[in-house]
Amino acid sequence: MTTLAETDRPIGTLLRHWRERRRMSQLQLAGLAEVSARHVSFLETGRSRPTRAMLLRLSEQLDIPLRERNSLLLAGGFAPAYPEHALGDVPMAAVADAIGQILHAHLPAPAVVVDRHWQMVDGNDAVALLVEGCSPRLLEPPVNVLRLSLHPDGMAPRIANLGQWRAHLLHRLDHQIAVTGDDVLADLAVELADYPCEDPAGPPEPGALVVPIRIRTDAGELAFLSTTTVFGTPLDVTVAELAVETFHPADAATADALQRHER
Missing domain, CATH: 1.10.260.40 (lambda repressor-like DNA-binding domains)
Known part of the structure; x- marks a missing residue:
């Protein structure tokens, strides 16, 4: 990088x-x-x-x-063209407000904000449903959501389709490394690939359009489709590197479970 x-x-x-x-x-x-x-x-x-x-x-x-x-x-001997502000800085107020609205509006489903290294910047209350049972040390800031997902002391033991989900995340990370050349991400990819996984990736489910994450929780096995939202035409380094990862119910049972959990 x-x-x-x-x-x-x-x-x-x-x-x-x-x-x-x-x-x-x-x-x-x-x-x-x-x-x-x-x-x-x-x-x-x-x-x-x-x-x-x-x-x-x-x-x-x-x-x-x-x-x-x-x-x-x-x-080249020139001043930087793009500023870099912390999310709490005054010029970032509109961005921080937009993020807060997205996170709140997505309830009762989980949503997190991550930076360029997949460290969690913010998240809504429903994230607790996904991370229940994870080792406290993996939840200490800065929380890396990829490490939290695939670590044997994290979410991995509760992900029913761990092989598929792991392959999806590693492929996505490899693509990000190819685009950015980021050494931190490259080191993270090596670490994640070394985590144990006895569940083979296997083919996609018949008729499936995307790879869901299926996770066992106290509310039952929940299935989510994930989407990523980024800011269009960013002119600030921090804004360009932020992404909102949202998880949408993949079936009616998950949607019902989320509604009951919110109550």
């Missing part, structure tokens, strides 16, 4: 790193950025120095995360 600590790397090396990660040729990137392939080559080899506007244009075409775009700008 390109980080602020790595801004001593030549700007051309960083540009080539992201182009190759996106599996683009210099000609393809040049076409998207509306410059010549020769110019892209000169930027990568250091024969030309990119302007701030050019770095932002190339970053957009390479779909570089905002945090890494700031690192790229610093490596």
